[in-house]
Amino acid sequence: MSEALRVAVAGLGTVGAETVRLLAKRREVIASHAGRPVDVVAVSARSRGKDRGLDLSGIDWADDPLSLATRDDVDVVCELIGGSDGVAKTLVETAMAAGKSVVTANKALLAHHGSDLARKAEAGGVTLAYEAAVAGGIPIIRALREGLVVNEVSRVYGILNGTCNYILTAMRESGRAFDDVLAEAQELGYAEADPTFDVDGIDAAHKLALLSALAFGHAVDFKAVHTEGIRSISALDIAYAEEFGYRIKLLGIAERTPEGIRQRVHPCMVAKAAPIAQVEGVFNAVMAEGDAVGTTLHYGRGAGAGPTASAVIGDVVDIASGRGAPVFGVPAERLSTSREAPWESMRGGYYVRLMVIDRPGVLADVTAIMRDQNVSMESMVQRGRDPHEKVPVALTTHEVDEASMRKALADIAKLDAVQEPPAMIRIVDL
Amino acid sequence: MSEALRVAVAGLGTVGAETVRLLAKRREVIASHAGRPVDVVAVSARSRGKDRGLDLSGIDWADDPLSLATRDDVDVVCELIGGSDGVAKTLVETAMAAGKSVVTANKALLAHHGSDLARKAEAGGVTLAYEAAVAGGIPIIRALREGLVVNEVSRVYGILNGTCNYILTAMRESGRAFDDVLAEAQELGYAEADPTFDVDGIDAAHKLALLSALAFGHAVDFKAVHTEGIRSISALDIAYAEEFGYRIKLLGIAERTPEGIRQRVHPCMVAKAAPIAQVEGVFNAVMAEGDAVGTTLHYGRGAGAGPTASAVIGDVVDIASGRGAPVFGVPAERLSTSREAPWESMRGGYYVRLMVIDRPGVLADVTAIMRDQNVSMESMVQRGRDPHEKVPVALTTHEVDEASMRKALADIAKLDAVQEPPAMIRIVDL
Structure with a gap:
């Protein structure tokens, strides 16, 4: 069996603590899968004194999480601090620049800086893994x-x-x-x-x-x-x-x-x-x-200590086993610039709910506005009757584009009899 | 970009043909993911003349699938012939012995010879991948x-x-x-x-x-x-x-x-x-x-050409990318001998349906037998009445062990009024 993979864990919230706990508890089965032991050698968190129910004996404590990124005795850094910038970002970038692979559960960091981090991972020749960032329990x-x-x-x-x-x-x-x-x-x-x-x-x-x-x-x-x-x-x-x-x-x-x-x-x-x-x-x-x-x-x-730690450890075992992949499947330079589809031309059905004064002519006004915007109604329900009081009217439309629907809603909102801003929910055909 | 991974496909049924077709059609995106081109260099199937709607120009045809296993110009063999023994087994074993990785959709082969094949893959230092063997569309x-x-x-x-x-x-x-x-x-x-x-x-x-x-x-x-x-x-x-x-x-x-x-x-x-x-x-x-x-x-x-070929190619790309794993997650020598839980002691609820002569006393006989075997009934339905004719009686039980239930059913089947072997379906709590 090869040498141990040495892991540092930054952040000991529920996910970080569970990651450390499971890596110890399942050390043997992990080693069987990875072909080598996986050892936590250092951790860092805000409060050293806090009781996390963890046995940290034999594990170095670092007051400064950033120090984990450059230690000679660390192969992989698990970034479980969170946040799209600040310490988390610096830690990930520093670790990768120092040739260490990174496992993170940080969706905000990747959503904001994903392509840049992918390039940095490639430049460092390391893996940046983030199964835990999206729906931890789902690979x-x-x-x-x-x-x-x-x-x-x-x-x-x-x-x-x-x-x-x-x-x-x-x-x-x-x-x-x-x-x-x-x-x-x-x-x-x-x-x-x-x-x-x-x-x-x-x-x-x-x-x-x-x-x-x-x-x-x-x-x-x-x-x-x-x-x-x-x-x-x-x-x-x-x-x-x-x-x-x-x-x-x-x-x-x-x-x-x-x-x-x-x-x-x-x-x-x-x-x-x-x-x-x-x-x-x-x-x-x-x-x-x-x-x-x-x-x-x-x-x-999708969340919780167990599912998220399970995903983090799956990524760590991949690294221990030498299984890597480009961060977004293909090399960063091959990622295209996404051509963004215009929002206004999106088409679909809509649900609309109005609060209107219950008096003759209101629905005629509403339907006339919709006709003028080419919005075709599929169904309409008015529950109860309460003359001259506020009552809800709900309707659904056939497929129409977002721009027309928004224009119709803006006009409907201006009607005297319409008492609240219209509620609108898009109907999605799945 | 590194050298191409050279693939041989044995078996050109719907799955094999779709695999060859998709590897060509998506050559560029596959190369982006794999970091190298993936080329089909040889194929083999029973009938050379059959029109599969495939462009096989530039691809060698082998009349003998086994010849694919030992060709110098092949890195990976896709075994899409099927069957737990015979040609498929020989092909897989020969290819692995010759240092070639194998991708297969053959569940029968692995179910019968999985542990032995896992040992042979390790001995050959190759990958044996089979995502397509179980629910192709599901990784x-x-x-x-x-x-x-x-x-x-x-x-x-x-x-x-x-x-x-x-x-x-x-x-x-x-x-x-x-x-x-x-x-x-x-x-x-x-x-x-x-x-x-x-x-x-x-x-x-x-x-x-x-x-x-x-x-x-x-x-x-x-x-x-x-x-x-x-x-x-x-x-x-x-x-x-x-x-x-x-x-x-x-x-x-x-x-x-x-x-x-x-x-x-x-x-x-x-x-x-x-x-x-x-x-x-x-x-x-x-x-x-x-x-x-x-x-x-x-x-x-779970099946069909597209989903199965998709899984086969996912495995091929893993191999092209250098991602491998032990066949069953851990080295073959570490696979335990499964301790088989005895069937008779399995516990659960049961659904039972009888065809009985509709006359007084029948249900009393049935329920007495169940009582004697400690089978506790949860519900019973007799639909319709048809005195002295055959009518269905359906019942469900509380949790009981398989052995008691089988004994009760055997006794019930012997009752004069019971006209057909009892139907039994296990209720599973999920």
């Missing part, structure tokens, strides 16, 4: 990068944020409002104290930017991801979705169109019978559609 | 072998045969009988003229033997797989399944028990809401349960 990076190589992928999409999916699932099951369910999710530890990254779709957009680059071979382009979150989803809309035969899911979708690649994260109405609609609670799922392979779905836990 | 081999390394897997199971799943789905949707649907599947090309390997569960058992070896690190042990097929499933039982809230699926299940590893392929009743119950038609799905990662599901097409 989707290796599936896209290695398993589907020969396929021309038409679309990759999925439920990429467990917090949002938990909230949407709980809202549907309980009929409660977003704020109420978010507060509960925070208590249960499924949502952060500051939930912005999750509920505003940013975390999902980070992950989608990576999946799109892998699927379509373009340079990571986080800015090109059109991103909307779930704060505006109401209990009313969830109830209407059920009535129309849909579920509301926050999806990340990257698709090849004749106009270029379109990347988007927003709430979607998907048919209840679609496989992705069955994915509930904190689970993630990623679907990829390839011309040779057809549709594939990968489902599992 | 489950690399997921289990590389992605879940650190996990202690408790169970791996799935729908491993698209033909059976197509038949069961069509039977449920149409209410038709097995023979009728099988004939249709044969016409549509979803079932072979001789359907034995598929409908008797043998193909699924081959695949399960490989998944079990990978998940639990034991030597492949096809003989240990308890195998039952779907020929005995009736339209009546499918209707009862719906009524009890179940779907009938042919599952392959490998699980770790306190008594050892249990491998089995048989029709199962699974709760309608279980993710695996949603997998319909020719699709395959594999679920793996690991202690770190939790439950993961992988879903896609």
